[in-house]
Amino acid sequence: MLQAETLQLLCLTASSGVPLFSRGSSKPLPFSIIGSLNGVHMFGAGHGAQLLSCDTERGSRVVWGVFQESLMLIAVSGVGSSSTSEMQLRLLLENVWNCMVMVLGQDELANIRNVERLKRELRSCYRLIDLLLERVNDDQGFMGHLTQCADCLLPSHSGLLQEALESFTQAADSEFGCLLVNGRVGQATEKWWSRLAPQEVVVLSALVHSLSGTSSCDYPVFLPQGSPTVAIRLLCFKLLPGINVCVLCGPKPSLYKAENELVSRFWSPLVETLRSCLEQADRSTLPPSLNLRWDIQALLLISRESRRAVTFCPRIRGGAPAEATPLISSTRRLELLRLFYTFAVTRYFPSEETSISSASSTSKPTLEDFSQGFTHVPVQCYLVTDECKCYGLQSPQHQLYLLTDLSVPTFALRSMATQTLSAITAATSF
CATH class of the missing domain: 3.30.450.70 (Beta-Lactamase)
Structure with missing residues (x-):
């Protein structure tokens, strides 16, 4: 066809x-x-x-x-x-x-x-x-459409940005605010994570990204689960090319007041910090201070509680030995990462997050019955292919999907995944 x-x-x-x-x-x-x-x-x-x-x-x-x-x-x-x-x-x-x-x-x-x-x-x-x-x-590493988690960037200056976002959102008479960097969530308020459904956060992020060509807009939106019949105001503002801040709010403030008073008051002092976020986003979704092993080809880390996700796909192998094999293309690695995630959640880690909402006539996702024969709940799985080795790790707080170089011994995958998860969460509080 x-x-x-x-x-x-x-x-x-x-x-x-x-x-x-x-x-x-x-x-x-x-x-x-x-x-x-x-x-x-x-x-x-x-x-x-x-x-x-x-x-x-x-x-x-x-x-x-x-x-x-x-x-x-x-x-x-x-x-x-x-x-x-x-x-x-x-x-x-x-x-x-x-x-x-x-x-x-x-x-x-x-x-x-x-x-x-x-x-x-x-x-x-x-x-x-x-x-x-x-x-x-x-080939940009967006996975939210598949994981139903918000694609995130973990900026280096998260404390400053979070404080500014909280103040800006409060000044706009709202509790729902979000800062997006190249389509990824850099920071968001607590209510943004806790009160909005994961699917709403994913589609809202995509909507704001699709509106990023305008300097500011006042856009009515319906929340598919929270408010499907009553529109809510979405105010979006371009802080820099590639960086947008948005809030969900009521009839006040006006677009004019928010753009001419609030934006400059809270974000002008942070222009250089925002520029550094853009520079980081061009290189990696993880902070530059975080050094991971050279033989990690790609990873997907999900916070199960907040339904956030970060994807990492390095362009070069920092610290790789001279005899290391060349990296396969980032497009192929991201494709393998999507395939491994699908493999893991349909066989080992099925959960309510992978289900389809009741709006559809399909009441269940197309998950296999593979795991129904287990007498336990799987928390780890691995897969060895001709191109890489894959390891999945599930804890009460996180899911980690790791693609490694073929040179990594299979017996070492578990400890490698555990160490990688610990390193990222310790450095970022993700």
């Missing part, structure tokens, strides 16, 4: 199958195929069968999702795109639905009054949807 390394998203009305939009591949699927994908799903539903996904003989993968019995989303991965798992596609559908709810509100989507009008209104979601599609297999 599609060529290799392509991904297409279709949106149709659930009752009549009227196409609303198609995003992704530069060569859209023919209308006849779109009709067939909708028809086979409707045929199954009419006979009491729920069609969730399928793979074609040539290697394409199709995933269906119906939301609020109103809209059907279909994700189609191209021929040979084996790195795009069913779990990724299903979470993509969930994130796209949350994106549409955030921009338009649930009432507008659940109760379709005029199809042509809805088509026009959905155009306001295209930029955000396209960003979510790009991140499915991107």
